[in-house]
Amino acid sequence: MSANLRWIVIAALALAPFSGMGNYPLHLLIMCLLWGFAYTGWAIMGRLGLVSLGHGAFFGIGAYVVVMAWNHWGLSPWLGLPLALAVAALVAFLIGYPCFRFKIVGHYFALVTLALSEVTRLIIVALRDQTGGSLGATPTTALQQADYSIWAMQFPSKVVWFYIVFGCWLLGLWIWTRVDRSMTRLALQAISQEEDAAASVGMSITRLKLGMTMISALVTCAGGVLYAQYQQYVNPETVSGIGISLQMVFGAIAGGMFVRFGPTVGAAFTLLLAEGLRLALGHDIHGLDTTLYGLMLVLFIIFMPKGILGAAQEAWLQRRAKPASAAAA
């Protein structure tokens, strides 16, 4: 995407809450950016051939650690956030180090991480006395006296949430860009293509992969924290487990995991598709929206593996390249 267009999009988003849009469109926008942030986190490692089906674990850790710390210990989510990040980093290390050390890649890596996301979900359900089990949990409200509470990270205003999420999303993109321009990214891309050859020229595969995995886990975990605080409700099925893990992977792939805005476009696309189908078809036909969604996912992976934005960028680059080569000839 050209630099100008990029800044226009960001500026337009920054001013969006002043356009007089209603609460519902603003909510959708917040959710797009929130999921975009989490998907971007997944894509940081996903694009390097480290396809994790376990990011539901990190998202769930983020969501549950802050809510549980607040409900049981009265710990402010601002302090719960670093705690959640520390837990996610620890888990990422514990799963990542042996995986990379013993060269667990491809299908095996995907299935090991899938087990991780299931373990997280099951532990949340099993600790039902503390977490509320499958019924989910709500952070204890701090809004009896005040309209908002900074200490409890509870803001009823969607505009406030928009700017918090928008800020995090920009941070996520910045991290993505830093990684994209680093030597590490080039090294890992080489590793993803030929691991032994990369090791033979002196790359420390384990350390590089582990670094990426931890960055990716931290971003996704922060996404979970935002989700829990914005929605004011967490549920093991919607924040962890295989469903949410696959949703992240598909969102990132649908948008295009090799381009900066790809995961966000994927998040917007999947969210708007689901909402649009729901509005158009109503609640009566239960399951039709997800049926079409699943069908489109299959078609995407078969016919457009680079995703919407990836394919668009390729087409655009080709069109620009053609006149230039014609002129040269």
Added chain:
Amino acid sequence: MEIFDIFLLEAVINGLLLGGILALLALGLNLIFGVIDVVWICYAEMIMIGMYTVYYTHNVYGWPLWLAFLAAIAVVALMGVILHQFVIRPVLAAEPINQLLVTGGVLFFLQAAATLVFGVEFRNVGVRLPQLQLGEMYFSFSRLIAFLVALAGMIAVYLFLKRTFIGTAIRAISQDRAIMPLMGVNPNRIFLTTSALGGGLAGLAACLLVLQYDIHPAIGLTFGPITFMVCVLGGLGNMVGGFIAAFIFAQFISVGGFFLHSEWGYVLAFLFFIGVMFWRPQGILGGK
């Protein structure tokens, strides 16, 4: 203390019987992976479709149970062929991980389509099998059947692979995919046969599960993940390994669930799985 041990023994034996079902679930998936090198993430959802087939043919259309079972096996086998021809085949040359993900898309699709067509209500075939009593211990008869059928299925697949021409071709192509077309074997035909066989085994599993579980669109998520773990633990594509791993897992679930809450049995099994992956990443007996 005496009575306690009897309950523990009951848990162990029930775990053994549960292992039979898990082994059957893993068998089809391992076969597919061993030959086509693709993991059907949607495998458990195909079993769900098989269970609905039994329910509709038997309870709604009044077919006899054995015919309903045959119908379920045929339907899921056909689904396997369709899945391979229209979903897997187009991405066979693409990045390996795309093959994993495309079947994940099928998972969403099947689950949602089942909700759309069959509704979210829990259905039950209503076949009640007696409980077996041995001393003071009780066992599920349907689990015993499942255990025996899993053993028989395992032996049948083994004989098919060893004794028939097409079975030999399947084993050959799983060893060297590039050379077989040169030997005059049509790989796509082999793949389709394997897919049908894997689907048929999923259909068989559906027939056994339908005797024990209520049917609903999300039932696949109950045993999908555990099936993958069993396959990976045994070494992906290694059928004997999968068989052994199924029994190890079942013991964790059954005995772990006996001492703690049933979810903790699963948690322990998964943690054990993650632990083993670090000790022997290629599975307990080694995979491809």
